[in-house]
Amino acid sequence: MDIWLAALQTVFQPTTLFFILAGVMLGTVLGAIPGLNSTMGTALLIPFTFAMAPENGLALLAAVYCGGTFGGSISAILFNVPGAPEAAATGFDGYPMAQKGQAGEALGYAIMSSVIGGIFSVLVLTLVSPQLAEVGLTFSQPEYFALAVAALTLIASLGGAGMAKAFIAGLIGLLLATVGIDEMTADPRFTFGGKALLGGINFIPAIIGAFAVGEILAKAEEGKGLHGEHLTIKVSTKLPNVRELLRLKWTILRSAVIGTAIGILPGVGATTAAFIGYSEAVRWSKHPEKFGTGVPEGIAGPETANNAATGGAMVPLLTLGIPGSATTAVIIGGFLVHGLQPGPMLFLNQPKLMYTIFIAMYVANICMLFAGLLVAKIFANFRRVRYSILGPVIFVFAAIGSFGIRNDMTDLWIMFACGIVGYFFKKFKYPIAPMIIGLVLGPLTEVSLRKGMFMADYQLSLFLMRPIAGTILAVAVASVLWNLYSVFIKKGKASLEEIE
């Protein structure tokens, strides 16, 4: 209880509250602008959090994450252009509703279900995390190896089409993580005789490059939407009343549970949650034929689920140090710049910081109510942002942010190189998230495997026979096999293109 009070005190300091509110606003704006998202936003912000107290910095990042996940729905509803992939499903019914002249109502439903989904998931986070962290303390190398493998295989197998490409992306991330001095034997690897890469590839510049610079290069080539167009829609957001909300209670509850559960799975996040939330809303509805024409259930389903995934994704991050989504992988950077390693030990050593993050996320979700109303208003009456102005500004921020981590020009070149890789990934439809998760989890995966095998005297059976590690690995392998099976069998023909 004392811990809760101490954490409450921290969160309700004016500076922390300010950072949370600013974070939610910023996240919502970033989410609403197509081409920007909360992953890129958190990546660009990490260098700034360096200068803040850890609890402020992490509260800010968590708030951006919450706001960003909701923000995409604003542009999805108003313009049918989802600001972020997790909002794509919200547009299915949100945009038709807006076209019927009910844009305000649609936004209201989106805001309310986001807030409820978000708060529900933080509740689960608060209840589950301390227990899970205790279990996590008993984990040894094989368990961590199994968890890391599970995170990587899940993101690859559930990441939509193109499983082989997703695995390639993940493997490239893991490979990038091996650059530098080998942790176990101190041998230099892939440094090509130079000093620049001895310290390894810092993953913050890599993330900033892959997400921000890659996007800028792609936009430069595309040329579309660089100038913006005049889009003025008069919208006044109308929040649903209690009766309207009660009508949606089962949809919201179902999606909240689905979203949180999917968020907790390592590696899969809000986008998957939103699509499953939508399809379950359709499946359980008495009038499935009305979906797509602009029904509130079609907004509440995905929008509750994607925001519920934010709290869920924080569970494995805070308790085990395994990111539950691309953005939480980036948030690990927020811990690392303060010399903190997220995981069960952090729960033991810095419980106040953990509870501060919990409370900050509650507050962030409540702030979303106001941020949502405000940003929706501004956004609806505002000219579309011109990328020809925004792109160069983001580039400079990305460059200086990368430089600021270690004051090293090498990091800038790493950022730029990863930007070019990110561009080609985007162009040839390789997902970027597995690469980032691979880069983040690389050291853990390798070291836990090699140390674990050393402990087991290099007998694979001893390594695999540990109950928790064995179970997790079996589930991970089964999920890949299941996906291969459904690609090969369900679709009737074996075709390489589909797994590729």
Place this chain on the structure above:
Amino acid sequence: MLKGELIFALLIFVVSLFLYWVTGSFGTGTVLQGSQMGPAFWPRLLLGALLLLSVVVSVGTIRKIAREKAWGESLLTMDRGKVRFFAAIGLGVAYLILLPVLGFIAITPVFMIAFMLLLGEKSKGWIIGVSIAMTAIIVVLFTKAMYVPLPRGVWLFREFSLLFY
């Protein structure tokens, strides 16, 4: 597009093969014995998987090209988009090379203006206003609030930077 995709997959294959060769020099003097997992073990495992998967993707792409009879598509059409893309890369490289030489405050507004013009921005007010304002904001934010020593450049440029930070 499909041919580009194929080349990208083949590139991953070739680079993986090269890096696999590089791992041969890892930890030649290590204390770990043959069957124990030395520094080359993990990278080789990853590279092996990459080699395999890049073949899977390549074969899949070749079949797609054959089916869609896309062998004839030209590989690189230098349309305006491509020109903009390569110019953006050139600008980025130039910025990174010149940053430690000319210093942040001297090169950044020039870079931003050039980049905005490249992306087709027409409004002179926006171009000049945003470039100068953003440079000023970043200088204040990073040097005064966050104590990040931004690159100052050399010689006269260093003197110029020192006027501000």
